[in-house]
Amino acid sequence: MKRRDLWPYLAVTPLLILLLLFEVLPAVQVMWASVHLPSGAFSLENFKDVFTGAIWQAAMKNSFFLTLWSTLAGLGLSVLGAWALSRSTGRVREVVAALVSLCINFAGVPLTFAFIILLGSSGVVAYLFQMAGSDLRNHFNLFGPSGLALVYIYFQIPLGIFLMLPAFAGLRREWEEAAENLGARSWQFWRYVGLPVLTPAMAATASVLFANALGAQATAYAMTNGMMNIMTVRMSRLVSGDVDYEPNLASAAAVVLALLMVVALLINQTLSRRFSAYTREGR
Amino acid sequence: MSEVRIEHMTKRFKHQAAVGDVSIHVREGEFLTLLGPSGCGKSTTLRMVAGFEAPDEGKVFIGGKDVTNVPARERGVGMVFQSYALFPNLTAHDNVAFGLRMGKLPEAEVKQRVSEMLDTVSLGEHAGKYPSQLSGGMQQRVALARALVRRPSVLLLDEPLSALDAKIRVQLRELIKDLQVRLGTTTIYVTHDQEEALSLSDRVAVMSAGKVVQLGTPAEIYAQPATRFVAGFVGTLNFLPAEIAAGKAVRPEALRLYPGNVPLPPAADELRLAARVIRANLLGTLVRVRLRVGEHELVADTLNTGEGAARWPEGLAVTAGIPAGAVFPVLE
């Protein structure tokens, strides 16, 4: 009996080792490094730098606004997309869902490059502006925050749609019929039942999109060759750049970022639970 | 309170008739049940009365007024769904108040009518709870209150008890009947449960494959099922072998069983057959006895005399008496 019961533990051991070496230890290392100086002395200096340094403050501000706008716009489009998918019929629904899921893989560097081709200085949109006697650069800079936001929104949409789909599926047809039967117009149903029921799911989706954008690095890095001043790019340059290798400072920034992500994910969890309380079968 | 008149109503789904030329006249204050197996078109018929589906042909009149093209929200009918369809973000009170608020009633009156209604369904103390905090039976009572608080001219119920446990089903069935009698609301009730149909209704319309196959009082439907389908759907039935009485049937409870060792009473217009017990099962009040008569099987329900199934041991020779008056013809 005793020998038999050893097998399950053996089966989980390799995975536990992987988790220890590549999930737990890196986390501990980052936390440890964040509160120590390169000399090895304990210090909160790194956090002070992150919160008070002008460049870091700007990076945080850029990251925050980029994340916020891409989350809001991405959420709006995702909600509409998920609604449209939930209301469309068989074939249409299948084709659109397949196309959207295909675009999930079009992210990071390839996506950035595609936007440069279209909206860059020699792209077709710039040409159109030129033809209209104007200059795209006067209106829009792909390599600045607004351009980056456009790319961010792109990769938020498919994710957001697939996160919102179950919520729309949980919105039962009979609720709409019951409301109609009780004399409500369509907008009254959405105002008093539909949107309130969807709200937790929307907030949960928003928090995932927020974390998704906040942690993104590839797009901004590829777009500006590492020059864009946002949190993730700045952090990565501090450990992989040959010029300024400052892992402790990078770790402090990483801790700040991770805390923001944790807050976003906790919000997500709480709200998801609330939503499932709404839609579970109350029998 | 209004009568409902369904005239030649037809609904096709993908070129196949879900409801084919159904005409029913539900009288003012009547409780009419649409009874049939799933897919027979009973729910679709109900949903056309509610206005959730538009008939392809035919008309619906409520209180003499043609409502075929009136949107569901303006029909003034109350609807109770199988899945309750309570709004999960609103409390029991707010669910019930929903329809009144849509009608722009002053809030004071809304409050008063809602709490009266909730008391009627004995949920006064649960007014502040959300649907997910209520049991299925409570949720359906809220749904009932929500439909009735608007004082609808017609109440429609779509398999309201199907999702509930057996015991709660019976309690709620009584509540529905009490309320209907008290308020006198014209009611159309959809179910596949013959017991509900027989116990609740003033009249029952048995449906099959999109058509009404028989419309009558529960007693009529039970005593004289028009077709083999109705007979099989409502209660249990013995179809008599062709050599005894072709095309005729008898209910199990009409059969009389005489154990072989008991002297037979004088025959009183009764067909008597020699039979053997295959098996007896105790159902409670009744003992259901399966009998072999020649090459055929019959089922007889006898009162439980206290011994249960033991009174009819396997292989026991008995005489089965079929009263001539209990035999009725059944169309294929």
Place this chain on the structure above:
Amino acid sequence: MHRQQRTPALAWVVFAVILLYLLVPIVGTALYSVAVRWDSSLLPQGFTLAHYQALFSDLKAVNAMWRAVVVSVVTVVLLWLIVTPAVVAAHLYLPGMKRVLEIASIVPYAFPPVILAIGLIQLYSKPPLPISGTPTILVLAYGVICLPYMVGAIGNSLQAIDGHTLMEACESLGATRWTAYRLVILPNIAPGLVSSGLLTFAVALGEFVLANMLVGARFETIQIRLVQLMRFNGHVASALVMFYFALVAVASLALLVGTRRYTDTVRGE
């Protein structure tokens, strides 16, 4: 017995806007990859396959593709080998371990690749395990970020087939746990393994941050080569994007078709 549905007009408008947003960049890149020139015209001036030729004669690019494919495949196989027995054991015998796996699956979301890389670089640039800069660290790091898909898919499969009861049924029929695992559990969770494997493959193939920070120029993958090509020859770069995208698209289409066939089989029982 439901209301007949038609796709509402507003849904069409929404689809048009979203698909325009999502597909124009892809179509644009595809056109660019076959365009002779496309810098001062509405549509490309002339079409050619020369950029694909150039791509496949660029030794660095070809090597990068192979490296990326090998790294992705190794990641998938490694995860299959490590995660499958662990999740099965946790689900069937070690309920406490199930919770650990759940938490481990959330951590990568709170811990984006940038942060993971910052930790890994500091840990593994020095003895006792100086693997920073090697494909090994890349595979293991990919393993961690793809862990949630694999754990989730296998867990769901086990739940769907009611692995617990199946295992008990096997044991009551006299099978050893190993036989039961091999002959009953594995074949039944195979669809979950394949789907999460394809997903892992696609994610690993498209991953840039870890590749760039952990190994960079020392082991160039598709994404790293792409960043270089972008500045050097846009047309060849777009050919590389299309090649990569085709690889991933094939994987996800296989996933879609496979999933549908599987659910059809299960439903058709």
